[in-house]
Amino acid sequence: MQLEYSVREAELSDLHKIMVLYKAVATRSGGIARQADEVTETYVRNFIERCHETGIILTIENPLNPEILIAEVHTCSPGIKVFSHLFSDLTIVVHPDYQGKGIGSLLFRALFKEIELKHPEIIRVELIAKESNQKAIRLYKKFGFKAEGKLEKRISGKTGELEADIPMAWIRKEWQLL
Ligand SMILES: CC(C)(COP(=O)(O)OP(=O)(O)OC[C@H]1O[C@@H](n2cnc3c(N)ncnc32)[C@H](O)[C@@H]1OP(=O)(O)O)[C@@H](O)C(=O)NCCC(=O)NCCS
Numbered sequence: 001m002q003l004e005y006s007v008r009e010a011e012l013s014d015l016h017k018i019m020v021l022y023k024a025v026a027t028r029s030g031g032i033a034r035q036a037d038e039v040t041e042t043y044v045r046n047f048i049e050r051c052h053e054t055g056i057i058l059t060i061e062n063p064l065n066p067e068i069l070i071a072e073v074h075t076c077s078p079g080i081k082v083f084s085h086l087f088s089d090l091t092i093v094v095h096p097d098y099q100g101k102g103i104g105s106l107l108f109r110a111l112f113k114e115i116e117l118k119h120p121e122i123i124r125v126e127l128i129a130k131e132s133n134q135k136a137i138r139l140y141k142k143f144g145f146k147a148e149g150k151l152e153k154r155i156s157g158k159t160g161e162l163e164a165d166i167p168m169a170w171i172r173k174e175w176q177l178l
């Protein structure tokens with residue numbers, strides 16, 4: 001049976017479902033900066049509310065059980081006038097059971113469609129990825145993000161070793177040559 005995944009805006013009522021999703025990712029696949037015990041209600045509530053005010057937050061339900069979310073992406077404005085043309089802190093997660101099936105790409109397509117059509121003021125989108133997270137870095141490059149250097153020894157891994165973080169940015173096409 002071909003499952004159909006659809007993207008919708010995440011609501012505050014999704015808070016606990018998003019917590020479950022983030023905890024599964026933190027525990028099983030990693031990739032996000034937080035460990036499972038750092039995925040708190042305050043953290044999730046904070047980014048849902050901020051993104052409703054000044055950004056975008058999208059999610060995908062499990063088509064067999066809408067009570068379960070299998071993916072989420074969010075990014076929002078830093079909230080300062082000089083940065084009103086950018087979205088930052090982009091974070092994406094796909095449930096470990098659903099990774100590598102095109103779900104992250106589906107979310108990114110929806111996200112950039114929304115940015116291009118509904119947010120003409122946004123010229124730049126920023127994120128940071130751990131250097132070892134090549135899966136994520138490949139996804140970002142596929143959608144036009146470029147690495148902007150390397151923050152050496154910025155982030156610690158599970159065994160305490162320090163590794164580089166890679167700041168990356170997407171620039172709206174019309175602005176790339178200016
Ligand atoms: C990174 C992540 C969001 C990608 O989502 P996904 O649904 O697995 O990705 P997709 O199946 O849509 O694949 C998108 C691209 O990612 C890359 N990719 C996906 N799986 C990969 C793998 N196993 N090895 C290498 N690259 C991979 C490829 O470039 C792929 O594009 P392609 O299929 O056209 O080659 C997902 O793996 C995830 O949630 N990881 C854990 C959390 C995380 O790391 N978030 C990012 C924090 S910076």
